[in-house]
Amino acid sequence: MPIRTVLAVFTATTVLVITGLWVGNNVNLLPPGASSNASTYDELFKVLFSIGTVLFLGIVVLLIYSMIRFRRRSGDMSDGLAIEGNLPLEIVWTAIPAVVVLFVGLYSYDIYERMGGMATLNDHMAMDHGAMQQVSVKEGDTAGRVWGGIGVSGMEAAPGGPVLPVEVTAMQFAFIFHYPGSDITTGELHVPTGQQIELHMEARDVIHAFWVPQFRLKQDIIPGQPTVLSFTATRAGTYPIICAELCGPYHGGMRSNVVVQEPEAYDNWLQQNTPNSTNT
Amino acid sequence: MTSTTPLQDSTAIEARQEQAEEAHGDFRLFGLATFLVADGMTFAGFFAAYLTFKAVNPLPEGGIYELELLLPTINTVVLIISSFTFHRAGKECRAGQLGASRLWLGITGALGAIFLAGQMVEYFNLPFGLTDNLFASTFYALTGFHGLHVTLGVICITIVALQTRPGGRISATDHFGLEAAELYWHFVDGIWVVLYGILYLL
Amino acid sequence: MTLASPSDFEDNLQPQGWLRYFSFSLDHKVIGLQYLICGFIFYLVGGALAGIIRTELWSPMSDFVSRETYNETLTLHGTIMIFLWIVPVVNGAFGNYLIPFYVGARDMAFPRLNAVAFWLIPPAGILLISSYFIAGAAAQSGWTAYPPLSLTTPAAGQVVWILSVLLLGGSSIFGGINFIATILKLRRPGLKLMMLPLYCWAMLGTSVLVVLSTPVLAGTLILLSFDIIAHTGFFNPTMGGNVVVYQHLFWFYSHPAVYIMVLPAFGLVSEILPIHARKPLFGYTTMVYSIMAIVFLGLIVWAHHMFTSGTPPWMRLFFTIATSFIAVPTGIKFFNWLATLWGGKIALNSAMLFSCAFIVNFVFGGITGVALAQVPFDIHVHDTYFVVGHFHYIVYGGTVFVIFGSLYHWYPKFTGRLLNEDLGRLHFLLTFVGFNLCFAPQHWLGLNGMPRRVAEYDPAFTTLNQLSSVGALLMAISTLPLLINVVVTAINGKKAGDNPWNALTPEWLTSSPPPVENWHGEAPLVTEPYGYGQHLEAKA
Ligand code: HEA
């Protein structure tokens, strides 16, 4: 290969990679993050965005360059060169995507692990596959059949104290939140910052999904199969809860809010709304 | 290869197809085999659903999920024997013994009918109906879909047997219909064996 | 062997006039064009429904159609576009027209089955569309028809939807069997598999997917219809059923279905590029293997549509890795196409413009696809407009662009006349701009919190939605130059001659339009369909 070609390829690649890195780091397409795994997610997003930009721009530039450089001049009826293959080249362009994909796969596995996605949610399943079959589906006896969702154990230890469980019931077309500790039932989720929340979700009728874009989290709520979702909110504010699974005519209107408060404000809210405390 | 025949004329199409077969071998059986692969995938989907239901969806208490084994086992034997009798019918046909072939076809058809009758008896004696529970629904869907295949097979066998009569379409040299029916029948038998294993033995 | 003289065919045997396109013809060329025309009509219908969607989404309120109608509209839009436009056209139309030429045959292996496969489509389509006009009766649960929603929406529409999809699936299976038999069994003597034009390989791979996966969808929909009609409980959680099993079975078909929609398009592009770049197809052998790799991988990645459906972690991990690896064989194909263009003599006509734009669009959609394959990434954007953006970049920017390019490329074969280039470029420009304007903003919408399948949305997203709707309008306008072009050209277009592109693939080695039984005499033996470069030199 002539040295000039090598140099040109090298320069072009460098420029591309720098552009890709710049785009990945400076173009922000996501809403502000408000949970502990939002930053993890954004890290992955930056990497994917950079790689994607490099690949896309590289291919488009190459294509447009060929379309211009090798366009047929009028009157030229001859053929191009009869090149049908080039083994080293083909190995290179098989290897590059393979390496990229492998890297992306491993990296996103790591991210997922950090988000708590690989945690075993179903103890029965972990201990003994056979146990599954013995658990019955009767109402109220579903604890053994928790399916999927983003789990708990992978998460960095929650500084804000013990895990706060909240029961979520989804139905056409609303979410209902129940705080088992203080017996509050509400249509709007209130959580303190810094404490790990564990949502136990059940659907009454059809499949719904719990999604908070600022938390970068989504989990289907499936009738007959309780699911768990945990997260730690980090930034006070009010964020939308959106149902993301088509669930009927008013699917688009099935929204609520999650109010993230500093622990003191949250405690206040808790106090005011707990049925016993308001009575006495 | 003269091909000066208008396309709409179906005898011309047939003539041309025969020409093509001479040059390429009989691809109609190949086509049928491909179709059976597709059909097999339908069953595979049902089996997968059944096995998953069984693994993850515990059955409600109080139902009856035991199947009688005697009748289906007899049925299995009947169906397996019928595969051999059909094979024999094919052999006789190729040897030019159309009469013997017809006899064996008749036996095969009768075995198929016995199987269907057995299936009916089983259905009527089961303690659960189609919509009782997940297990019952899947049981009926699987055996019913297979029973539909057997019914179709028996009809095909009857037609083929009629065609082996003197002057019929089937002869020692030209017997596509018979071979197609045979391939189909072996397929239906094979599916039953898998179904029997999964549904009754597992 | 008597050879019929060409005049014999033209005078006596060409079936008469345009009426044959409305008859139960057994000629693969007639059937191919029947698929094409029928599919295009359904494209206009599906596009009109998209128009309703984009009009409703012009404003954040649900104010244009009722919420039920909106859900019916998007369900029918998805179903029609996939099952009545893309699949029949990219497989049925071009497959039927080209494959017999490519294998050197006079027709498909089973002409009658072929006609039956086509004639299942119009009734199925009409059935589906007619349910739309009976108020509240069309299916409302999306093209995925997830239970239990599909069990609780009005039953009539859902049953009609199932019936129609079953008919279309049957049509697709019959077609697939026919293609496999034709390619493997009907090749002209002396023609080896590795001499076939690449489109044959694409159709072989596609047909394998059709035969293996479509029956599973059929079985699943039969179970679903039992749940609706006979009140069984397969997918009904109140009766102990399992809704996630439906999703597995559905996607076991519907993921391969996306390759059923795109592999033939890959094949068509592989035919168009070498001819207009005057170069051999680069890396033929690796192209063949990568098709097979895509077929294999395509069968084992379905659960990437179910990352939030409560699947166990190991399953998500496996499906992430398997899905990502599809980028490798697909990438090989893209790099081979770029290498085919490199150093060629590229004619930038409409066929090439659409094909090159296909590369741009598909790489974009493919890259967002690989991002979606990463579980943690997908957790945020699943069921949002990001996904809508992803797949329109692929199905529209990929397959539909290729269909248009192929139309410009093969129109002279169909009719003996060349489509007008100026109108063609106008069509291209409008489509390309409209398409990107319509679907690029959707990625941002999805990332920022707009779920899909909603008639009302957060007012903060109004501007981008309006941009998207303007893009859709441009796309609608872009069909005008195409329609005008086709109609005007058919009447007084430039005569093309038999082989306007100086192509070497077999379909160009007979007259245009071809005689009834394809060849004047014996079919030629084409051992090097991409032998550009060497052959002309030899001639000179
Ligand atoms: C023709 C149709 C088609 C095609 C070909 C594809 C191709 C791909 N799709 Fe797409 N997809 C759809 C149609 C299609 N898709 C549809 C309709 C849906 C939505 C269904 C619904 O829910 O309604 C969907 C949804 C969908 C999802 C689910 C999203 C969700 O609902 O949350 C995912 C996730 O993994 C995915 C991934 C992919 C991948 C990885 C590819 C890959 O095959 C892409 C491979 C191609 C490339 C990568 C580009 C070329 C390669 C290179 C240039 C090499 C270098 C590249 C890298 C190293 C990255 N698709």
Ligand code: HEA
């Ligand atoms: C497979 C191919 C395909 C194609 C080609 C298209 C083409 C288009 N689609 Fe898509 N679409 C899907 C497949 C496809 N779609 C699927 C599978 C879904 C998911 C459905 C679901 O969620 O279940 C979807 C969903 C979908 C949505 C999301 C709906 C929602 O989630 O709420 C949107 C929104 O913008 C959209 C828009 C469009 C637009 C603007 C076009 C345009 O490109 C269309 C351009 C064409 C025209 C505009 C035609 C022009 C002609 C006329 C206007 C004349 C009409 C006249 C008469 C009928 C006489 N589509």
Ligand code: CUA
């Ligand atoms: Cu609940 Cu959508």
Ligand SMILES: [Cu+2]
């Ligand atoms: Cu997929």
